[in-house]
Amino acid sequence: xxxxxxxxxxxxxxxxxxxxxxxxxxxxxxxxxxxxxxxxxxxxxxxxxxxxxxxxxxxxxxxxxxxxxxxxxxxxxxxxxxxxxxxxxxxxxxxxxxxxxxxxxxxxxxxxxxxxxxxxxxxxxxxxxxxxxxxxxxxxxxxxxxxxxxxxxxxxxxxxxxxxxxxxxxxxxxxxxxxxxxxxxxxxxxxxxxxxxxxxxxxxxxxxxxxxxxxxxxxxxxxxxxxxxxxxxxxxxxxxxxxxxxxxxxxxxxxxxxxxxxxxxxxxxxxxxxxxxxxxxxxxxxxxxxxxxxxxxxxxxxxxxxxxxxxxxxxxxxxxxxxxxxxxxxxxxxxxxxxxxxxxxxxxxxxxxxxxxxxxxxxxxxxxxxxxxxxxxxxxxxxxxxxxxxxxxxxxxxxxxxxxxxxxxxxxxxxxxxxxxxxxxxxxxxxxxxxxxxxxxxxxxxxxxxxxxxxxxxxxxxxxxxxxxxxxxxxxxxxxxxxxxxxxxxxxxxxxxxxxxxxxxxxxxxxxxxxxxxxxxxxxxxxxxxxxxxxxxxxxxxxxxxxxx
Amino acid sequence: xxxxxxxxxxxxxxxxxxxxxxxxxxxxxxxxxxxxxxxxxxxxxxxxxxxxxxxxxxxxxxxxxxxxxxxxxxxxxxxxxxxxxxxxxxxxxxxxxxxxxxxxxxxxxxxxxxxxxxxxxxxxxxxxxxxxxxxxxxxxxxxxxxxxxxxxxxxxxxxxxxxxxxxxxxxxxxxxxxxxxxxxxxxxxxxxxxxxxxxxxx
Numbered sequence: 001x002x003x004x005x006x007x008x009x010x011x012x013x014x015x016x017x018x019x020x021x022x023x024x025x026x027x028x029x030x031x032x033x034x035x036x037x038x039x040x041x042x043x044x045x046x047x048x049x050x051x052x053x054x055x056x057x058x059x060x061x062x063x064x065x066x067x068x069x070x071x072x073x074x075x076x077x078x079x080x081x082x083x084x085x086x087x088x089x090x091x092x093x094x095x096x097x098x099x100x101x102x103x104x105x106x107x108x109x110x111x112x113x114x115x116x117x118x119x120x121x122x123x124x125x126x127x128x129x130x131x132x133x134x135x136x137x138x139x140x141x142x143x144x145x146x147x148x149x150x151x152x153x154x155x156x157x158x159x160x161x162x163x164x165x166x167x168x169x170x171x172x173x174x175x176x177x178x179x180x181x182x183x184x185x186x187x188x189x190x191x192x193x194x195x196x197x198x199x200x201x202x203x204x205x206x207x208x209x210x211x212x213x214x215x216x217x218x219x220x221x222x223x224x225x226x227x228x229x230x231x232x233x234x235x236x237x238x239x240x241x242x243x244x245x246x247x248x249x250x251x252x253x254x255x256x257x258x259x260x261x262x263x264x265x266x267x268x269x270x271x272x273x274x275x276x277x278x279x280x281x282x283x284x285x286x287x288x289x290x291x292x293x294x295x296x297x298x299x300x301x302x303x304x305x306x307x308x309x310x311x312x313x314x315x316x317x318x319x320x321x322x323x324x325x326x327x328x329x330x331x332x333x334x335x336x337x338x339x340x341x342x343x344x345x346x347x348x349x350x351x352x353x354x355x356x357x358x359x360x361x362x363x364x365x366x367x368x369x370x371x372x373x374x375x376x377x378x379x380x381x382x383x384x385x386x387x388x389x390x391x392x393x394x395x396x397x398x399x400x401x402x403x404x405x406x407x408x409x410x411x412x413x414x415x416x417x418x419x420x421x422x423x424x425x426x427x428x429x430x431x432x433x434x435x436x437x438x439x440x441x442x443x444x445x446x447x448x449x450x451x452x453x454x455x456x457x458x459x460x461x462x463x464x465x466x467x468x469x470x471x472x473x474x475x476x477x478x479x480x481x482x483x484x485x486x487x488x489x490x491x492x493x494x495x496x497x498x499x500x501x502x503x504x505x506x507x508x509x510x511x512x513x514x515x516x517x518x519x520x521x522x523x524x525x526x527x528x529x530x531x532x533x534x535x536x537x538x539x540x541x542x543x544x545x546x547x548x549x
Numbered sequence: 550x551x552x553x554x555x556x557x558x559x560x561x562x563x564x565x566x567x568x569x570x571x572x573x574x575x576x577x578x579x580x581x582x583x584x585x586x587x588x589x590x591x592x593x594x595x596x597x598x599x600x601x602x603x604x605x606x607x608x609x610x611x612x613x614x615x616x617x618x619x620x621x622x623x624x625x626x627x628x629x630x631x632x633x634x635x636x637x638x639x640x641x642x643x644x645x646x647x648x649x650x651x652x653x654x655x656x657x658x659x660x661x662x663x664x665x666x667x668x669x670x671x672x673x674x675x676x677x678x679x680x681x682x683x684x685x686x687x688x689x690x691x692x693x694x695x696x697x698x699x700x701x702x703x704x705x706x707x708x709x710x711x712x713x714x715x716x717x718x719x720x721x722x723x724x725x726x727x728x729x730x731x732x733x734x735x736x737x738x739x740x741x742x743x744x745x746x747x748x749x750x751x
Contacts, residue, residue, distance in 0.1 A: 296594070299691040399701070488590035493583050504704035507583045507590055511708040518715030525719045529726040532641075539646040 056190045065185035067170060068131045069144040074189065076143060083143035085253040091129050093140065096260045102378055104260050110379055110391050112324060112413040112468045113208045116426035119451040122165040123430040127203040134165035136454070149185075150202065154193035158183055159202075163430065197223055197233065200244040212318035216365070216409030217476040221317040229316050231480045249279045256280050262473055264305065264372035264396070265404050282306040303503075305370070305404045309485040310478050313362050314409055319347055323358035324413035327465035330442050353429075353439045355414075365407035365474050367500055371396035374471070379457060382422050389417075389424075391470040398502030405500065407474040414467050416444055420460035426451040550732075555660040556744045560620075563611050564741055570607065571717065573600045578714055601684055608677060623661055624670045633663035645730065655748045672720065680713045 047054065055061055060074045076083060086092045094107035094117065106124075107117055117124040118136075125133040130145045132138060139145060147166060149158045160168050162176050169180040205211060205220045212219030227234040232242045248257045257280035266281035269288040278284065286306070291297035300309075314320070331352055333339050338352035347359050373395035383389050396403030417424050427444065428451035431437030436450030444463060452459035490497045491507030498508065556564070573596060579585065580593035588596070615621040626633065636652045641664075644652070653662040661669065686693060687706050694700045731737035732747050740746030 294591075302691070486589070486591060487594065488586070491581075491583075491590045492586075504707055506707060507581060509704070509707075510582070511704075511711070514708050514712045514715070517712060518718070521715050521719035522722070525722040529722065532726070533729070535646055540648070543648055 050193075055192050058190070061186070061189045063186065065189060068147055068149065068167060068185070071185050071189045072131075072144050072146055072148055075148045082148065082253070083146040086129065086146045087140070087143075089253055089255065090258075090260075091253075091255065092146070094128065096258070098260070098376075102376060104376055104378075108378065110377060110424045112391055112411055112415050112470050113214060113321070114429060115326075115415055115424075116379070116451065116455075119426055119428040119454045120430040123163045125166050126160045126162050126164060127207075128166045131166045149188055149192070151195045151199045152192040153188050153199060154191040155184075155188050156198055158188050195245055196243045204244075208321060212315060213321045214411075215472055215476075216314040216320040217311065217472075217474045219315070219318045219320070222476070227480050228483060230477050232478055247280045247284075259473070260374065262370075262372050262374070264370045264406065265302070265402055282310075302401075303404055305406045307473075307475050307478070308367065308405050308407050310481075311365070311407055311474050311476075312479060312483065312485045312489070314365050314407070314474055314477060315361050315363060316477055317361070319345065319359035319361035320409065321357055322360045322409075322411060323356070324354070324411070324415075325356040325465075326416060327355065327414045329353060329355035329438070330444075352442075364496060366410050367405050367497055368394045368408055368471070369396035369398055369403040369500070369502075370394035370406040370408075370473065371400060371402040371404075377424070379424050379426060379455070381424075385417065385419070385422050385466055388412075388467045388469055391424075391468050393469070394471055394473070398500075405497065409472040409474060411470045411472065412467065414465040416448060416463045417466045418448075418460050419462045419464045421458060425459060425463060426455050426457065428454065550747055552745050553655065553657055553748055554744050555655065555657070555740055555746050557620075558744065559614055561741055561744060563607060563614070567604070567607055567611075570600050570604045571721065574604065575714060575718060575721070582711060598688065601681070601688075604677070605681055605685075608673070608681070611673070623659070624666050626663055626666060630663060630667065634667060637662050637664040641730070655746065668720075676713065676717065676720075680710065680717070683710045683713065 058078075060077050065071045065074070072083070090096050090105055093105065095103060095105035098104055110116065114120065114124065121136075121138070122134045129147050129150055130138075131147055132145055147160075149168075150160065158168060159180065160166055161173060161180055162178075164173075164175070168183040168185075170182065170185075172182045173180045201218075201220060201223060204215070204218050205222065206213070207218070208214030212221075222230055222233055224235050225233050226236060227239055232240050232247075235241050245255075248255050250256070256278065263278040263281050266276070266278055266283045267288070268276040268278070269283045271279050271284040276284075283290075283301075283306070288301055289295075289298045290306075328350070329352065331339055331350075339350060340348060340352070341350035343349050343359070348357055349359075350356050371394075374392045375390075375395050376392045377383055377389060394406065394408065415424070416427055425448045427447040428435065428437045429439050429447065431440060431450075433440040435441070436443075436446040438444065438447035441447065445461070448459055448463055449461075485496075488507070489495055491505065493508055495508060497505060577588075577593040577597040577600065580587055581590065581597055587593075633653070640649065640652050643649075651662070653659070655662075683706060687710055690698075690703060690706070728737040728741075729735075731740075736747050
């Protein structure tokens with residue numbers, strides 16, 4: 001709406017008058033008065049204040065549903081454009097075309113967890129907001145394949161099967177040694193809601209296949225966090241109790257806040273009354289001069305992301321995966337059985353199917369200059385295999401005006417690659433015995449062949465494992481201000497920014513010449529006065545003796 | 550032996566306040582520079598900034614006092630200044646060991662020897678103002694960059710500020726030692742406390 005207003009006023013002088021008369025006074029007013037205070041963010045609400053429609057009263061929903069697409073058909077009777085909106089989102093396409101021609105998105109990127117979606121669809125697509133993406137033939141144009149309930153379930157009972165290509169259990173089903181009870185589609189359809197943290201968390205808290213594995217700053221501890229875990233989402237009495245969509249303000253099902261095209265520095269600041277295209281940044285609500293007691297902190301904002309100081313630790317309560325070594329996979333015990341080793345906290349450290357894992361909890365993130373541009377190594381990129389390959393790495397440097405210091409979880413590991421073509425490969429992991437799937441046949445060569453053939457990519461037949469790094473920018477689990485990082489965490493020798501070069505950091509950096517001069521001046525004058533006073537003492541003594549004589 | 554009143558009340562007050570401020574600035578500055586950890590970086594940072602304001606205030610006050618009272622004349626010399634400085638320097642390098650008398654007598658009209666004159670004048674007119682100006686550029690760096698200053702100047706500014714601070718450390722060491730070269734070991738310090746100093750008879 002706001003954009004349309006500005007477009008419909010072609011005369012710049014009218015625009016100018018409007019700016020002077022309306023927006024600038026409002027901006028000034030906001031500038032003077034707006035500070036984000038810790039008042040209850042959500043007013044108490046009952047069902048009537050929430051919505052003009054009570055879905056339990058819709059005749060379309062007073063029936064039995066046998067499948068997800070049937071529910072979607074009913075939704076579309078009123079929400080006629082919903083699926084078409086969904087079709088435009090990367091939640092649906094898992095595809096993000098970049099300006100440089102690279103095709104990213106979950107469907108296309110390499111990662112160093114389960115490596116590739118393609119070839120493993122029925123398993124990976126248990127987190128797709130659709131029904132039936134089990135192979136390449138999935139119909140992305142189908143309106144009925146859109147899964148409304150995964151985001152709008154208000155009962156907390158809707159659950160997709162782990163390997164059901166996005167379908168829930170229509171009958172009670174046993175998968176991966178767990179029983180999934182039949183979901184009550186009719187009841188869920190009558191109790192829909194705007195997405196809350198449970199809905200988003202279903203996939204985003206369990207990225208990488210289980211709680212806390214992938215992001216480091218998103219896990220199920222955010223369902224009911226205390227204020228020290230996340231000041232915004234803290235759900236206790238008198239806390240802000242904000243949900244995902246309070247920041248990821250969604251319009252027409254387009255959820256802002258992209259991992260592929262992040263906003264590293266929001267120069268616009270406050271989003272009201274004039275919003276920008278990035279409503280999810282800290283400064284959208286806090287502005288660009290949020291520190292009032294120690295104003296020097298505001299001088300950091302052009303070079304240091306808010307997250308850097310205000311998220312001093314990640315994976316605060318639940319350990320996140322830091323290392324995944326696929327090269328160790330495929331070992332069996334003496335009886336020929338698969339091995340599962342766990343650490344003292346119950347987290348797996350070795351699984352025959354997957355290899356070796358390392359986990360960390362409540363740890364410091366790593367820091368890099370970041371200008372919002374992520375450089376990706378895709379399955380089509382040829383790389384130098386003499387060192388560690390960065391699957392993605394933040395672009396940016398100290399001197400440029402767009403870059404700020406950002407915190408990252410860096411997930412490291414070893415994964416297969418083609419030693420001749422020097423590219424990553426897509427192993428087929430999930431599938432029945434004989435399909436080449438590694439988790440059934442345990443042959444990397446067969447698994448890579450099957451995966452690459454399915455993807456239509458070349459494979460030389462020679463593979464090995466290579467160490468990789470993957471960067472996950474950190475934005476969640478913001479600590480309360482009293483827990484924010486102190487100056488000395490960075491302004492010190494051996495501090496958190498010790499290895500980040502290219503700029504002068506007080507408390508860390510010294511000029512060797514200045515230090516040598518300083519040392520010589522100090523030591524020189526001390527030695528000088530010592531020598532001088534000894535000479536004074538001895539000559540005085542001598543003269544006294546001569547006087548006496 | 551006779552007693553002369555050398556330092557007016559304001560001068561003594563200014564001297565000791567300035568000494569306190571400079572010690573505080575050097576101390577907090579060293580912590581900010583990472584030479585030791587004592588009160589914490591943030592506390593040191595605030596302390597440094599407050600005392601910097603204090604130093605600026607006191608130096609302006611001193612300028613005002615010296616100009617209005619005419620006492621700045623203490624820093625003026627007649628004749629060949631270089632010769633006189635060399636004469637004083639020769640005393641510290643040589644004469645002091647032979648119990649020679651000070652080459653320049655102190656009295657109410659002239660309390661500073663030529664070496665002191667030039668040193669204090671350079672400190673007050675060049676060294677400290679330069680350090681204060683560089684320090685303020687450092688403090689208001691973001692604002693100055695917004696006005697068009699080259700952001701790459703941060704490191705040179707910081708290095709220059711550090712260099713001047715080290716030179717000031719050298720001055721403080723020498724200055725404290727020099728107080729022992731009066732008529733007796735403590736007569737100079739006593740004078741800066743009471744205003745009265747015992748000096749050699751003419």
